[in-house]
Amino acid sequence: MEDKVKQKYVNAGKVIQKARRHARDIAEPGTNYETIAEEIEGLIRDEGLEPAFPVNLSTNDRAAHYSPETSEERVLKESDVLKIDIGAHCEGYIADTALTVNTSGEYDEMIQTNREVLQAALDFLEPGVTVGELGTHIHNQVPDEYSVVRNLTGHSLDKFTQHAGLSIPNIRNSDETVFEEGDAVAIEPFLTKGSGKIKEGKKGNIYLHQGGNVRGRTERQLLKKIKNFNGLPFSSRWLDMSGREKMALKKLVQSGAVKHYPVLREVDKGVVTQAEHTVLVGADDGENIVTTRE
Template identity: 25%
Template sequence: MDIQNSDSKYRTAAAIVDRVLKQVASVVVPGMSVAAICSYADQLVEANCQAVFRKETSIERGVAFPSTVSVNRIIQNYAPGPADDYVLCEGDVAKIDISAHIDGCLASVAHTAVATNAPGTTIVDRRADAISAAYYACEVAVRMIRPGQSARNLVKALGLVASGFNCTVATDTYTSQIDRFVISGKNTFANRFDPDMLVPDFTFETGEIYTIDCTLSTGNGIARDSSYGPAIYQRDVNQHHSLKLRTSRSLFSEICRRYSVFPFLMRNAVGDSASLKAGISECVRSQLLVPFAVTIDKEHGDTFVAQFKATVRCHHTGPIRFTRALPMPNVHSAIAIPPESEIGQILGLDIEQASLPELPRLKLQIQTPVPIETSSASAGMDVEIP
């Protein structure tokens, strides 16, 4: 694929996730099913991807990572089905994470919204601190993706933003170099500083593209597995193993037929087949499939996690942001970033917003989900979500 065509596909994928994010954020309201929101987002991504590059009929396109809506102190990967659904309540903090790809050229974006029936009310509690911290951390990180800047300095800056808002960077969240059909390239590193695991000592180079996942918590940020089982899996194409069980072989054959290298929802792969579902365990034990655990901040109490994510290219003139940031929710933190501080000076740096293509109108109309009766809002509630 030539560079110009590749760049066009990255920008198109960015335009798609931007469009979908706006539509999905508008339905984050009390009484809305998280499962319905995630399904709505994935349907929008697929429909938009099918509407572009129509002459290139043989290329792969669609969801690059299943859409997730992780609520309150859930850190990541919550894409529930009907059995483990959650219905949003007034004041819930919802992290919307959406990814799309065109011919393997992908873009990811995430935004934090607050489910409320009173959008004019300003939030001033710890939710405001978490959302402000994550928002500014992402804005800082985007500005640091420039030639010669080091990954270690970026991690240091994220830590400064977090501590300034009395928050922490969540574990197992990353800045990931991406490439065609690669969601986590060689220059991928954890955004949380760990004295026992040094950040790789490398500098960003012209032409590289990164997704920056800034997920911050008012708790200790240490992720642990939640009571929700994983819904998202990915093939490890580097692993080869002879499966013993017929059910496992059938499942893996079905997955290889339907999915390439990108993560997928297991419930879409197995459907209502109990026999296919029975093959999951052996495929995971054999490391042919990698599950994405639904993780939660281990600190109980008044704990909220917020997330913002951007896709950005390192250009010789500085960072070029592919995805666009939506405005923050109506929050006001008592904590401010002094313009003269190290973080304030980074925020003062200019960045270029990529010119994105105009997307065609969809011929296929995706039905917008509606809130369910609020009296049933606790039906899918897990004790781990306040």
């Protein structure tokens, strides 16, 4: 990995560390979900970077891909188990992290276990380890009272690419792909007291430009705005759309030019926790750089 590229990954990680601290401070009962997302995304922009994707605020059995809409009315409850998934990029080079909060204290043990599982993965990961070995190691760290979410994985990162082709399961597997020095990856185990399987729910508020031609004038104009996200996921909150543009976005989804992500939920409605850090494998003279960890 070139030094200038490494530095951009590190710079994104430093901003994300600030965003994590702020997220913990503001994720209090009674706080509006839109406020939480907007404040975290605003901090990233104030630091001179851009969000790599909309802040995900997935609660309880929702595992991923919930991001609030404009004029969101939902507020955080004391009983909510909130996964806060945050990303920032420095000229396209991404830092991706997630934490779980619950102010009631009921899920402290589960949240702490998830953190420990992630830490064990970070300690084990090094150049030469295979994806299968890492997944098996992660799986072996999970106590019997919890299940690993099987169909959510970590992933590789690349310039303006959040999911760069390599999936990193958190379960026993035989993938012989080798982690190499300089690989940028996000490691993110999810735990649950449910069955450990995720299904697609209703459409959320996260989108992705997929290409293709469109005909309508409003659709073309809106697509110009969307292309400014450089192929990274975006929220309708970021577009400040008119009524016609909202309809145009629906047409872009229908045409396949834009992907509309569904919210992911645990099939047995089991509570889900998440912990995630971004790693530059062996990038410091053979040692890992965990860009999002203080």
